[in-house]
Amino acid sequence: MANTFSGFPREMIDFYSELKENNNRDWFNANKERYLRHVAEPALEFIRAIQAPMKAKVSPYFLAIPKRSGGSLLRIYRDTRFSKNKTPYKTNLGIHFRHEVGKDVHAPGFYFHFDLSEVFLGSGIWCPPSAPLNQIRIGIDDQAARWKRIVRKKVFRETFELYGNSLVRPPRGYENDHPLIEDLKRKDHIAMTTLKRSDLFSRSIVDETINRMKLAMPYVRFLCDALHLPS
DSSP states (O other), X not given: OOOOOOOXXXXXHHHHHHHHHOOSHHHHHHTHHHHIXXXXXXXXXXXXXXXXXXXXXXXXXXXXXXXXXSSSBOOSBOOOTTOSOOOSBOSSEEEEEEBTTOSSTTSSEEEEEXXXXXXXXXXXXXXXXXXXXXXXXXXXXXXXXXXHHHHTOHHXXXXXXXXXXXXXXXXXXOOTTOTTHHHHTBSOEEEEEEOOGGGGGSTHHHHHHHHHHHHHHHHHHXXXXXXXXXX
């Protein structure tokens, strides 16, 4: 299927710029049509355009679901229950292409992000519970040579940066002199890559996103294998 997505509208910048200065329900309700027209609908078109090439060129096990609720497009509404920041709306666009077994962001997947300062793609798994995190650690320890080939490959290192929180001390069962101790300390396994902001407004954003996903797949596949998931 041909890519029919022509890029995100530049009006999306204006919407988020104004939302950042007016993050309240009255302003948002008065400008909700702008959100739908310049953010939500283009994002759903982007997700539709990603579907076929992601399945064919990246993996059939990751989902691109073009729905405003319960799909790949993340809600603009913030969960403020446990946060000191009580502003009600996110000032970024988030799109999560999750693994078919995943019910939330704690499963392996790809995350496309736009805010006023950057555009990036994250690949991997964010804040997994202790059991799957331990499985990943076992995978890294048992398949150290494969892990090093993936994360130290020149094209991967030039394109991606490993990102996330880490333990201060070695996890239980591992010594501080383990050759991969910094990777074993990780609590998140995310590879981040920055996209050009100019691509955001062009149909090239679909191809560029797919190309970055393809580069990240050996890394994502390692995580899936450690979790006994198809990839």
